[in-house]
Amino acid sequence: MPSSTSSFKTYKLERIVPQKHWVLLAMVTVGLTSMLVLGWEMMVWTKGYRPTLNDTEDLWASRRALVDKDPGRTVLIGSSRMLFDFDMDVYEKEFGERPLQLSTVGTNPGPYLEDLANHSEYHGTVIVGVVPSLFFAPGGPPVKSPNNHLRRYREWSPTQRAGHQLAMILENRFAFLNQDDLTLNKLLLELKIPNREGIKTPPELPPYFHEINEERQAGMTQLAATDQSLQHRIQQIWLPLFTPPPKEKGVSHEEHMENVKKNTDKILEDTRSRVEKIRTKGGRVIFVRLPSTGELRTIENKYTPREDYWDRLLEKTGAPGIHFEDYEELSGFDCPEWSHLSRKDATEFTKRFTKLLKQNIF
Template identity: 40%
Template sequence: MNSTPLVKAGILTVVLVAAAVISWELYVRSKGYDTSYDDDPALWSDKRKMVYEPADKSTVFIGSSRIKFDLDINTWESTTGDHAIQLACVGSNPVPILENLANDENFKGKLVVDVTEGLFFSTSPGNSRRPNENMKYYKEKTPAQQASFHINHLLESQFVFLNKEWLSLGAQLDKLDIPDRPGVYHFHGFPSDFGRVKFNRQEYMTDKMAADTNIQNKVKNIWVTIMKASKEPPASGTKLDSMLNAVKVAVDKIKARGGQVLFVRTPSSGPFQVGENMGFPREKYWERILSVTGCQGIHYADYPAIAHFICPENSHLSQSDAIVFTKNFIKILSEEKGWKFSKPVQP
C-alpha cells in the first residue's frame, strides 16, 4: 500500500475529528451546559478512600439523591472547616454502604445517614445495584483504572461535552420518542437541565430547572411513573424488624469503635411528601430507626429553619435552598446535637 493516501486520510481524520469536537463543545456551551462529572464507580471510589481521615476533620454522608442535592459541600466545608465526604448514591438504598463502613475496622469517623424511606426500607435488588457496583469497583480497582480516573478527571474538568448522563450518544438516542409496545417501561432519562455533578459528588439543580415549571413538571411526572411502577409494598412486621435490626447491628459496630452516627430526613414537598407520609408513617419508620439504633436524628419537619423549603420537583432542593439548608443543618448539629467542628459555628 502506498502510504501517502493513508497519511492524507489520517490528516483529514484529525482535522474532521477536531472540527467535530470543537463544534460540539461550543454548541453545548452555548446551550448553557457546564462541567459535570460522570458519577461512576471510579468517582465514588475516589471518595470512599477518604473515609479514614480523622473524625474531628471530616464527616461521611450516605443516602440517596436528596443528600447529594441538599447538602452544599462548599457551605459545609467553609462553615465547619471539616471535609464532607459524599458517598450517597442516587436512587439507592444506603444500607449496603452503611454495612460496608460498619465492617471496615478502620472507619471510626462521623457518619450522617440520609433517610428516604422508599429507598431505605426497600429490598428490591435494583435499589442496591449502584452501591454494590461502587463497592465492588472500590475493592477490585486496578492501578490502570486509577490512572485512567485521573486522566478522565483532567479531561472532564476542561470539556463540557464529556457528560455521559446527558450528552453521550446513548443519552441522545434515549431521548428519541419512539412508541413502545404495551407493557414496556421506557425511561427516557431526566431532563438535561435537572442537575450537574461536581467533582466532590455533590449534585446541584441548574438555575433553569429551578425557574422553569415545565421542566419541573416533567420531573414530577417521572416520580409519579416510578412510584406507579414500584410493586414493592412498604416493609412491615418481621421484615421491617429484621431490616431495622440489620441497621442497628451496623450502627453498633461503628459506635463500638468510637464512631458517631446520625440520621437525617431531608425535605420533600407536594404530593411526594403526602405519599411518603402515607406509605411510611413517621412513627412506624423514622421514629423506629432512632429508637432501635439509639442514634440522634434530624427530621426536617421538626425544625422551622429547615421545614419551610419547597422542592421545585417535590423531592430535591434548589441550589440556593441547599445553601440555606446546609447552614441551618450545621447550626442544628452544633447547637442541639452537640457536634463539634474544626471551626466554631456562628450562632
C-alpha cells in the first residue's frame, strides 16, 4: 500500500526592532503636539472663546438625577431664555432653596413637564419658560432634543458617567474643546461655499454665545453682550428661525390653519393634564414669559399672538403665570440680540421676578 510522508520545518520568527532613539522621538512628538495644541488654544482665545463646559446630554442627565434624590425641589424647564436669563443664586437667596436647571436650548419643555408629572414622587415647584413658537411646536427638533436628553438620563451607563467627569476636567481648562463652534464639521460650515440651485439646507443656527457651569447655570458671554457685529449676526439668524415654514403643497390655507389649531389644542390639553398630575402630588407649575425685543418680538406677535397662545395656556391649565409685558419692572429690559438678556440684566431681572413671585404667587 503506497504511503506518503511529509516533513515540516520549524521557522523561528523574530521581529527586528530598528535601532532608533525612541525616547528622543517620543519627546519630540510630545513637544510638537503640545506646541500645536497651545497654538490652537491661543488662536481660539483671540477669537473670544474661553474655557467652558459643553452643554451635553450627560451634563443634563447629571442634574436630572438630582430630582430622584430630592423630589420636592424647584425645577426650571424651558428653552434657552430660561437657561440664560434665570439667576439661580438670586432665587436661592430669596427662597432659601437652590433650583435645578433642566432647560435646554431650542426645545419644547413639554417632554420635561411630562417626565416630572409621571415621576411617582415629584411634588415640587416647576417654573416653565414659555417661548410660544417652541412650546407649541408639535414635533421636529424642538421635541426630539428633550426626548434625547431624557433617553440619555434613563440609559446613562457607568462608562458614560465616567467619561462625563473626565470631559468636565478638560473642558474647564481648554477653550478649543468647544463643541458648538470648534468641531471639524462646524468649522467646515464656516466656509461660505454657495449651494447648488434648488438644494434645501437646514437653517443656520447661532454661534457660541453662552457659557455654562456644572450646575447648568448659563449666561451670555461678555463678547455677545458688547460686540454689535456678533449681535447683528445672531439677530439675522433668529428671523428665519422664528418664521413658521410655509404650508405643505396641496394644502389649502383653511386646512393649514385647522391643522395648526388641532396641534395647539392637543398641546394645551396635554399640558393641562401634566399640570394637574403635579398638583395632585402636592406640587405646582408656574409659567413665565421672558423678554424678547426688536424685530424678533414683532415676529412673535405676528405668528404667535398672545391671546391665541399665552392667554389660552393660563386659562386651560389654571396655572399662574408672569408675562414680562404685564409688569413695568420687567418690561424695560433690552436683549442685545433680541432674544436673551446679558448676565448683568439676567441677575436684575431674576431679582424683580422673584419679588413678584413672592408677592403674587408664593
